Amino acid sequence: MSDSARFFSAPNAFTKPLFDQLKRHPKRIVFSNGEDPRILHVAERMVELGIGVPIILGNRGRIRAMAADLGVKMDLVNVIQPDLASDFKLFCDRLERIERYRGITGINAAEIISQPDYFAAMMVQYGQADACLSGNISTPAGVFRPILHLIAPDPKVECVFAVSILVSETLPNFGKDGILFLSDCGLVPEPNVEELASIAIETGKLAKHYMCRRVHVALLSHSTKGTSTTAPALKVQAATALARQKVSALDFDIDGELQADVALDPSAAEIKLPEQERKDPADVLIFPSLDAAHISLKLLQHLGGAQNYGQLICGLKRPAGQVPRTASEETILGTAAALGVEAIKFHELYPRG
DSSP, X not given: OOXXXXXXXXXXXXXXXXXXXXXHSOEEXXXXXXXXXXXHHHHHHHHHHTOEEEEEESOHHHHHHHHHHHTOOOXXXXXXXXXXXXXXXXXXXXHHHHHHHTTOOOOOHHHHHTSHHHHHHHHHHTTSSSEEEEOSSSOHHHHHHHHHHHSOBOTTSSSOEEEEEEEOSSSTTOTTTSEEEEEOSSSOSSOOHHHHHHHHHHHHHHHHHHHOSOEEEEEEOSSSTTSOOOHHHHHHHHHHHHHHHHOTTSSEEEEEEEOXXXXXXXXXXXXXXTTSOOOOOOSEEEOSSHHHHHHHHHHHHHTTOOEEEEEEEESBSSOEEEOOTTOOHHHHHHHHHHXXXXXXXXXXXXXXX
């Protein structure tokens, strides 16, 4: 085992099933912010575990020198410098065709495609990688812009949004299995009723895919079942009703509008909703706004000590993810594994791409 292994926790309730699946079906994950020791440690660990083929973008010389200084093994790790890549001109031509279709001319395609985040999005969109992950150096806008520009959206999903996954073995009422899925933590500032319902449905599907069981989705509010008639509470009520209409055939529960304690603590639910059947703590928390979701994510992570993975960017036809600049090696590895399992699902749904 390499020295890099010291940066990683033992597989937990979320990551162990991911690793087990990827050992049978390893996937190609492209890391666009490659000139970072954390990425080199993650790449080495992926190869050690046999869960994927890492592709690292950046200056080839600097990355190789950094790996040598760190003592990181680069066996089976593919390092690509975008402007020297064999596909560079092909991607430039494709970008020019995309922009002409959108009515835009006169772009400097070479300058754009030489940026690793754009090159990575092209690799994923055209099947040369199974998923892309960035953000360990880039700002969120620098990650989202190329992904939303170049990876096709899923027309069946109302909006593109971001999901974070948290794991805790110590915090009480932390989902049924110590895992919580939080949405939308990254993209839609004030989702409308249709967007909020879509986010709830798609996050429920995602959680069910990872956890392989029936999950409980809660749409959160400052109100529980009509205790307030403010516009935000009424929006969550309407989104809950709409989501329930659309998921009658799917195997997960949707409940709302609920205060956070009612969603997570069965004893609180028993007091505030004595008529309701007792349920397990929610596995999926859907927030009414980006502010509420992102603040909750950071509090649970930095004060509660929960381990975070993601964000997974949902509503696209191909898997993509963003991690914060403060991400640990453990966060990056687990997020890459989650994207790899999403890629397994993609290949099952679309075996010919």
